Amino acid sequence: MLQPEQKQAARAIVERLTEPCAHCDARHLSVCQAVEDPYLEQLAALVTTIELAPHDTMVTEGDPAGHYFNITYGTVKIYKLLPDGRQQIIGFSFAGDFVGLSVRENYAYSVEALTPARACRFDRKRLEGLLTKFPKIEHQLRSQTSDELAIAQDQMLLLGRKTAKERVASFLLQLSHRAKRLGQPANPVVLTMGRADIGDYLGLTIETVSRTFTKLRAEKLIALGANNTVHLELNALSELSGAWN
Amino acid sequence: MLQPEQKQAARAIVERLTEPCAHCDARHLSVCQAVEDPYLEQLAALVTTIELAPHDTMVTEGDPAGHYFNITYGTVKIYKLLPDGRQQIIGFSFAGDFVGLSVRENYAYSVEALTPARACRFDRKRLEGLLTKFPKIEHQLRSQTSDELAIAQDQMLLLGRKTAKERVASFLLQLSHRAKRLGQPANPVVLTMGRADIGDYLGLTIETVSRTFTKLRAEKLIALGANNTVHLELNALSELSGAWN
DNA sequence: CGACTTATTGAAGGTCTTCAACGCGTGTGG
């Protein structure tokens, strides 16, 4: 027979299935915060939850853009390819991040899971239909898009003008800031992506990333721990990264 | 006494001053197309026209973001600086382009005129106030922001993974496409910015840009004409640029 | 015309890349 805690857990699972949004862990982080509880069911009606294993593809560049996604667990990479296979990672997305914000007819990038991951999938057409009813969502989408634009612009500065050391320092600080924003500890950060993906994000090769980590460790700006944990010397890294202060 | 054409010109000027938006050359290109004629005056009420000479600063990174701008004439550059003076140009804006789309409290970049330029300046707070009345504008702003995001992502691919030659080829094609979109000839493009700014846009130095132009000319992919005009071998450049087709 | 800015070209140098080898941890099958 079920123990009380088990009963509770079972009920929670059922509720998640029937009212997924009301219990969404990522809700306060995302567009969905624009919708008040009583209207959540309208949002829930056009949501599917999807599960991804590492290397699973969520979105393929060039395909018709039929869905928006809200990552609720794990890490995914958003990337573009050149015809000869060179890859540029546009960004990593974690729980709470919205993916697929384009207004265009086709996706301009591919999205792939790096870790086991979960996401809410919104039908784009139907979500667009809700916008007149919930203008707050449109505003939320714009706000989100605008934030992403600002991040992209920072990354352009990084890719165009920073040295390898500055790039890696900036990257580690990004992870730290993101963790803090999500209410997690800012300091030991966990690398949920490999060296290859860090390289493709920073416009460097695997080897340069590795060498740069080694140098930063030698200078005691970082310490590599177990399980891809990295302890950061936040102030020194911030100085290095070219932050304005 | 005034000739008929002069009279007509004078009347046009007066109308421009009293109903700036109705006669805006850039209107069909910008957010303003979301507002129907009868409501234009509400938009016009919060607009100021500003004139800029080359090197005039329109926006300074870090300043409170009080205005949106719509370029109606000339070329401006949008850029970010590192503390030591390294510069990354985020983009060039021409007639019809909207500048300052951020949702944040402070500008994340500076904007400076490269040529004599003109712009419509919108009070941000007051424009935001109109959004509930004209939800179309909010949508238009989101759409515009989303387009800029897609452009920024393309540029990240360029900065992170393309060679100097590919970067310059991509840049020239950008200019060509933009000209076509504005209904101007796609082929001989005019460079309204200097080598230094092209370099700061492409993540290269002046010298590399110059050398790359020379190489492209030697390979007959471009021909440099008078007045900063460049004739393009569109197909060959497109091949070179890493475009997908 | 002469001073200034901007573009081009050359030579040397540096940072990052490429190619290659090695170490480490994990998982699987004999």
Next chain:
DNA sequence: CCACACGCGTTGAAGACCTTCAATAAGTCG
């Protein structure tokens, strides 16, 4: 249980591309 393969990260050596430093040429404007 161990051997071995495989993926991933690290390190070394050589090389390439772009940068830096420097000089010259071309264009602009008073």
